[in-house]
Amino acid sequence: MESLLNRLVEKNRELTHKGNVATYIPMLGRANPRELGICVLDIGDNKYVAGDYKQKFTIQSISKIISLMIALSDNGEEKVFNKVGMEPTGDPFNSIIKLETVYPSKPLNPMINAGAIVISSMIKGKDSNEKFHRLLEFIREISGNNSLNVDNEVYLSEKKTGDRNRAMAYFMKSQGVIEGDVEEVLDIYFKQCSIKVDCEDIANIGLFLANEGMLNKSNKQIISPHIARIIKTFMVTCGMYDESGEFAIKVGIPAKSGVGGGILASVPYRMGIGIYGPSLNKKGNSIGGYGLIKDLSTELDLSIF
Numbered sequence: 001m002e003s004l005l006n007r008l009v010e011k012n013r014e015l016t017h018k019g020n021v022a023t024y025i026p027m028l029g030r031a032n033p034r035e036l037g038i039c040v041l042d043i044g045d046n047k048y049v050a051g052d053y054k055q056k057f058t059i060q061s062i063s064k065i066i067s068l069m070i071a072l073s074d075n076g077e078e079k080v081f082n083k084v085g086m087e088p089t090g091d092p093f094n095s096i097i098k099l100e101t102v103y104p105s106k107p108l109n110p111m112i113n114a115g116a117i118v119i120s121s122m123i124k125g126k127d128s129n130e131k132f133h134r135l136l137e138f139i140r141e142i143s144g145n146n147s148l149n150v151d152n153e154v155y156l157s158e159k160k161t162g163d164r165n166r167a168m169a170y171f172m173k174s175q176g177v178i179e180g181d182v183e184e185v186l187d188i189y190f191k192q193c194s195i196k197v198d199c200e201d202i203a204n205i206g207l208f209l210a211n212e213g214m215l216n217k218s219n220k221q222i223i224s225p226h227i228a229r230i231i232k233t234f235m236v237t238c239g240m241y242d243e244s245g246e247f248a249i250k251v252g253i254p255a256k257s258g259v260g261g262g263i264l265a266s267v268p269y270r271m272g273i274g275i276y277g278p279s280l281n282k283k284g285n286s287i288g289g290y291g292l293i294k295d296l297s298t299e300l301d302l303s304i305f
């Protein structure tokens with residue numbers, strides 16, 4: 001298995017020349033675009049790694065599935081989907097356009113920025129500090145890594161330059177979709193996006209979802225299998241932004257990407273996969289990571305379809 005992973009990493013590293021690292025959050029621009037790494041964890045507790053799998057990166061949009069798990073557990077399905085829809089948009093992840101043209105005004109799904117910001121506003125806690133700490137404790141538990149924390153430089157960089165997210169959030173407040181203090185909600189969102197992880201951390205979360213919300217090592221059930229299923233379904237329909245349809249056809253694995261270069265994938269009842277490659281394609285997905293998981297899916301016949 002590791003020789004297969006090594007071969008596929010080196011093959012797909014070539015693709016990294018065709019993409020670019022994200023720079024709209026200035027601190028993300030520091031990443032080395034040539035890096036590509038993978039960690040695969042299977043339900044038999046085997047771990048396989050290759051390439052730059054040890055590199056740390058910020059989780060970015062992958063955090064949207066974390067906040068959604070908490071918001072669903074805190075509020076129940078009905079309340080959550082009253083505020084945020086379940087349909088893919090076909091628009092880029094940071095698009096604003098449908099907020100005004102779709103009635104009633106609610107973000108189409110929790111995987112676009114607008115939807116994720118609403119989801120962050122639905123995490124329970126007495127203040128934004130407590131809300132974010134609940135999220136941090138939760139991700140520490142499901143990743144099995146107690147030392148996960150925020151990359152402060154990325155957080156401040158994002159907070160300073162996040163005007164597009166700020167614009168959406170204030171608009172949604174004016175429509176009554178977001179309640180409470182907008183800056184506090186954004187603070188949770190910016191912090192959750194800036195949590196620093198590595199491939200193994202996100203592979204563990206993929207494995208946890210593959211196990212229907214149960215920790216592989218302790219057999220502890222953390223979220224209901226039903227919520228785990230909702231999350232994996234969103235990963236299929238919206239997890240790779242406006243490239244999710246193509247990804248479903250070419251790869252066929254529930255996955256969520258982030259502009260930090262991460263891809264978290266979950267092969268039901270089989271494995272969790274964590275990939276890092278900060279060179280991104282035009283849609284904002286890791287270009288080498290996409291190639292790598294596509295090849296892996298073909299070689300190991302991992303498509304769920």
Ligand code: GLN
Pocket residue numbers: 060061062093094113158165193257258259260284
């Ligand atoms: N923090 C990023 C943003 O809000 C997350 C986007 C992403 O990873 N696609 O723009």
